[in-house]
Amino acid sequence: MARVVVDVMPKPEILDPQGKAVTGALQRLGFDGLTVRQGKRFEIEVDGELTEARLAEIAKAAETLLANTVIEGFTVRVETEPAGVA
Amino acid sequence: MARVVVDVMPKPEILDPQGKAVTGALQRLGFDGLTVRQGKRFEIEVDGELTEARLAEIAKAAETLLANTVIEGFTVRVETEPAGVA
Numbered sequence: 001m002a003r004v005v006v007d008v009m010p011k012p013e014i015l016d017p018q019g020k021a022v023t024g025a026l027q028r029l030g031f032d033g034l035t036v037r038q039g040k041r042f043e044i045e046v047d048g049e050l051t052e053a054r055l056a057e058i059a060k061a062a063e064t065l066l067a068n069t070v071i072e073g074f075t076v077r078v079e080t081e082p083a084g085v086a
Numbered sequence: 087m088a089r090v091v092v093d094v095m096p097k098p099e100i101l102d103p104q105g106k107a108v109t110g111a112l113q114r115l116g117f118d119g120l121t122v123r124q125g126k127r128f129e130i131e132v133d134g135e136l137t138e139a140r141l142a143e144i145a146k147a148a149e150t151l152l153a154n155t156v157i158e159g160f161t162v163r164v165e166t167e168p169a170g171v172a
Contacts (some may be wrong), residue, residue: 001154004161007127008127009127009129018121019128022128022151023153025151026147029144029147029150030138031143031144031147031149032133033132033133033134034131034132034144034147035130035131035133036129036130036131037128037129038126038127038128038129039126039127039128039129040124040125040126040127040150041095041124041125041126041127042105042122042123042125043095043110043122043123043125044109044120044121044125045120045121045122046119046120046144047118047119047120047121048119058116058117058120060117061112061115061117061120064115064136065111065115069094081093084152
């Protein structure tokens with residue numbers, strides 16, 4: 001079973017109110033000098049073999065459903081280590 | 087300016103309603119055999135030099151504010167390429 005990770009982030013020119021809120025909260029908690037942008041991470045378990053065609057299909061799915069490409073950019077990558085985020 | 091990425095994902099034993107909704111939507115759109123878990127990605131721009139102490143501080147910030155460690159796991163890593171998600 002292969003794992004593909006899709007990262008979706010607001011485009012640089014787009015305001016990011018969630019990230020701004022987190023940045024402000026960090027400052028109030030005493031963590032200075034940190035600027036945060038917040039996006040989404042999708043971990044996709046793929047049944048069967050991960051071919052080039054399958055990966056292209058996942059990129060299409062990311063573009064269609066996972067990212068709003070007007071305001072968000074996304075990257076698709078195959079995760080080599082099986083563990084992922086602990 | 088260094089960039090640190092914090093990935094926050096629901097723990098494996100925790101239900102993930104967002105991921106389930108995305109999995110169902112992908113199936114209805116004809117993308118079969120994909121199981122999705124959804125989490126968050128934080129891109130943090132760090133002012134000044136990124137020392138070990140600074141990185142430990144960011145890990146502490148992630149634990150305090152970015153992740154709910156009861157139900158979520160997180161990873162902190164330094165991003166080497168400056169571009170990030172397009």
